[in-house]
Amino acid sequence: KAGVTQTPRYLIKTRGQQVTLSCSPISGHRSVSWYQQTPGQGLQFLFEYFSETQRNKGNFPGRFSGRQFSNSRSEMNVSTLELGDSALYLCASSKSSGRYNEQFFGPGTRLTVL
Amino acid sequence: GIQVEQSPPDLILQEGANSTLRCNFSDSVNNLQWFHQNPWGQLINLFYIPSGTKQNGRLSATTVATERYSLLYISSSQTTDSGVYFCAVEGGTSYGKLTFGQGTILTVHP
DSSP: OOOOEEEOSEEEEOTTOOEEEEEEOOTTOOEEEEEEEETTTEEEEEEEEETTEEEEEOSOOTTEEEEEOTTSOEEEEEOSOOGGGOEEEEEEEEOOBTTBOOOEEOOOEEEEEO | OOOEEEEOSEEEEETTOOEEEEEEESSOOSEEEEEEEOTTSOEEEEEEOSSEEEEETTEEEEEEGGGTEEEEEEOSOOGGGOEEEEEEEEOTTOTTOOEEOOOEEEEEEO
């Protein structure tokens, strides 16, 4: 079974630009969660989607948004990039079946904002 | 929200030594996972263990949910065990939200 895939793997942008990251979950998984990892703040939750609906959201500004498609693939968008948005962005998928919610992570997208 | 504390923050071992990593959490949880982050940044699943004990080769984990802690044991450590180990929990109705500890950086010397 293929794992979680993320594209692109590396990205360099300049301040003020916007970026879209993509995540394809494990086949059969309906929940996708996004996380940001920085040296200073560690791993922080951005948002979670299930059946195309955002069920949960972390404490990030409105510049961070996401969506999920009917095939469970998800995208996240960051508008008006700031230097502090440089980070490793990880997505995870789970079956989200009842209380069994083991999350499996993709390899991440490393974003550098210049 | 739920708080997660890991200890120790850093651990240096000689190859062959055993170690115990601890994770304390502040509230009841539906989900607890241990991860190893490889040098390229990917989080590798070690255990899904909201309660009880599990073993996988040289690694084992125990979660005592009533006392709000989990332990990860690494026996006969190898240099390839080096890296960052994270504990993460999902509490209450926090759908899809894992709250991570700050991690334990493990270095195993040959």
